Amino acid sequence: MPRCPLTTIGSPAVRAGLVSSALILIQASGLAAQDSSKGGVPDKVDTENLFGFTEGTDTGKKGEQELLFDMIGRFSKRRDGPGRSGYSAAQPLISYQYDPTDNLSVEPGLLFDARNSHNIAGVPDKSFGTFNGGSLELKYQFFKRTDERPFSLALQVEPQYARITPIEGQGADVFSVETRLIADARILPDKLWGGLNLIYDPQVARSKGSGDVDRGSTLSVSGTLMAKVANGLFVGPETRYMRAYDGTYLNRFLGHAVFVGPVLNYQVMEKGFFTLAYSTQVFGHDRDPDFSVRAFNLNQFARHAVRLRFGVEF
Structure with missing residues (x-):
């Protein structure tokens, strides 16, 4: 045998x-x-909150949760006549994020508004702080970044209801649905990441006093590069190009602006982060005949913007 x-x-x-x-x-x-x-080993860096005004594609693992504080402040607009003037407006957002799957995140949030304006063209004089409304952010990541595929794509939709118009600070019922097509990539392993967003944001506002309805929309492109300069510390530049329209479907072009500025992200601990971004308008044009010869577009946009964001995962 x-x-x-x-x-x-x-x-x-x-x-x-x-x-x-x-x-x-x-x-x-x-x-x-x-x-x-699966395309190789997943990227260890989470780009979800890595960038400034640009969003990252990443979502958490199934079952992960996160508490976030996100505030965007806008400062300086065109004065209305001689004398001192000032404009500052901040919209803090407190939100809770849950990831029902590895590729989907759901983030309900509460909106607040605080502002102070004096002697500004087209903006009434006022100073207050108040609760402003709510939002629901939904993001789906089509695939993860890996060693063999160092880029990713995601779609983010954020319906929102607010009680205050974002520029004038007037009482109104404001409905908007910001939609972002998000792409990012690991350009150099463990050194350099890049992000790109295409953003469409239609808005309808009904005045609580007169009942007048105002419809508008913006179309924006933002991009950034973030370099790892130390363990847990990332810095880089960011650029945004924004176009404002009358009508919710980009009906009539009103003006545009270009913003640039730096971004800093620091991983405070294993499950926490802190992001700070500053953006200033370096070019703009307003089609309004009263302002068309001015250097910037300070009718639809402010001159400066700051974003502060931090959160903790659990």
Whole structure:
């Protein structure tokens, strides 16, 4: 009778070692095939909150939760006549994020508004702080970044209801649905990341006093590069191009502006982050005949903007 090949190879210890090695090789090949089917090892850096005014594609793992504070402040608009003037408006957002799957995040939030304006063209003089409304952010990431595929795509939709118009600070019922097509990439492993957003934001506001309805929309492109300069510390430049329209479907072009500025992101701890971004208008044009010869567009946009964001995962 033919013998089993293993019985012809040395001692029982040698045979046991060969069997063990074979099992290890089979297991390793299976894991490698699994990683290959998934496109390689996932990127360790979470780009969701890495950038400034630009959003990242990443969502958390299934079951992860996060508490966030996100505030955008806008400062300086065109004065209305001689004398001192000032404009500052901030919209803080407190939100809770839950990830029902590895590729989907759901983030309801509460909006607030605080502002102070005096002697500004087209903006009434007022100073107050108040609760402003709510939002629901939904983001779907189509695929994760890996060693073999260092880029990713996501779609983010954020319906929002607010009680205050964003520029004038007037009482109104304001409905908007900001929609972002998000792309980002790991350009240099463990060193450099880039992000790009295409943003469409239609808005309808009904005045609580007169009942007048105002419809507008913006179309924007933002991009950034973030470099890792130390363990947990990232810095880089960011650029935004924004176009304002009358009508919710980009009906009539009103003006545009270009913003540039720096971004800083710091991983405070393993599950926490802090992001600070500053953006200033370096070019703009307003089609309103009263302001068309001015250097900037300070009718639809402010001169300066700051974004402060921090959160904790659990």
